[in-house]
Amino acid sequence: MKFESFIALRYLFARRKQSFISVISIISVLGVALGVASLIVVLGVMNGFTKDLRDKILGVNAHVITMSAAGNMTGYTELMNEIEGVSGVTGVTPFIYSELMASSSQGVKGIILRGVQPESADKVLTIRKYMQDGGFPELNRKGLPGIIIGKELAKRLGVGVGRRINLLSPSGKKTSQGFVPRVRNFRVVGIYKTGMWEYDSSLAFVTLDSARELLGWSNNAVTGLELSVSNVNNADVVANKVTEKLGGYPFYARSWMDMNANLFAALKLEKTAMGVILTLIVLVGSFSIITTLVMLVMEKTRDIAVLMSMGATKQQIRRIFMLQGTIIGVVGTSLGFVLGLVVGELLKRYQFVQLPKGVYSLDKIPVLYDWTDLVVIGGAAMVLCFIATLYPAKQAAKLEPADALRYE
Structure with missing residues (x-):
């Protein structure tokens, strides 16, 4: 020593x-x-x-979303193929986003509707971890169109799995009797609980076809594309690569970091x-x-x-x-x-x-x-x-x- x-x-x-x-x-x-x-x-x-x-x-939102400044996307299948070739991208799924009204015999609530493709959405979104009953595959069940809602929304409307709710779209049509909104019946096929009141009380999922029919959109139109990446901390880098891959304007990509920056x-x-x-x-x-x-x-x-x-x-x-x-x-x-x-x-x-x-x-x-x-x-x-x-x-x-x- x-x-x-x-x-x-x-x-x-x-x-x-x-x-x-x-x-x-x-x-x-x-x-x-x-x-x-x-x-x-x-x-x-x-x-x-x-x-x-x-x-x-990230359970209810993708790591990166790609949208068009010109409005809704059409011909999105080709865009999906291009994006899948970008380094770091592990999954791509189309989605439709809209705001409308949900109602039942127990109450009425304004909600955010997400139209998804069940097969690919289950690979991009991780909301399956928070499902208490049902899941995306149940949306393809035959019969009445299916819908997945949050636990708080289910309480507000007083419904459970198997019960019906009505969705009212503001994009209706004019008739001889005036403006008539579109109303469709859906059957609850799944309930999730993330623990975040904002999502559990206002976010609902249906299939792309059901969302298009309710909103009156064409058969090949979507709001944008959702992407999952291999490393969530590099989502902003992948978003820039996607924007470059698509040639820039009118297409743009935003990461979860940008959307939740504050x-x-x-x-x-x-x-x-x-x-x-x-x-x-x-x-x-x-x-x-x-x-x-x-x-x-x-x-x-x-x-x-x-x-x-x-x-x-x-x-x-x-x-x-x-x-x-x-x-x-x-x-x-x-x-x-x-x-x-x-x-x-x-x-x-x-x-x-x-x-x-x-x-x-x-x-x-x-x-x-x-x-x-x-x-x-x-x-x-x-x-x-x-x-x-x-x-x-x-x-x-x-x-x-x-x-x-x-x-x-």
């Missing part, structure tokens, strides 16, 4: 008369550990919330703000390191003078106290990592914290660790602890042996 390391450890774990220094050292370690553990747990929970929200948004920007800002606030806890822990080392320098003035009289250089004295602070930082950070990861795993496994239903999109706290966050937390804690050692170490190295031993 090196000379500086030996002295640093000896001073850090003082005994007898200097036992108070050991207590202060333990408090410093705990301060750093609690700060690091708080950062790990809070950022892990926020990452979990962000991922859960992203998954639910929401995820707010989540990112909140995560950053929480990180800064909790970093202050680590900063407080690092201040306690300064207190520990300053008290140790005052307590060990005679010992420092003796060491310097025996040949120890100012650089060696400085390194002794810098090593002490670094050891506190390493032990505190390591203990904080263990504590934070254990608490996070307990939250994930036992879910002993329940969230109020109806307030959040989930009823349990999600935890997701990002290794980038963990590296940044560990690095920041170590840097703060190291900086805290500089002033006390400098003061220790400035001692003059003759002055320190004059009154001993």
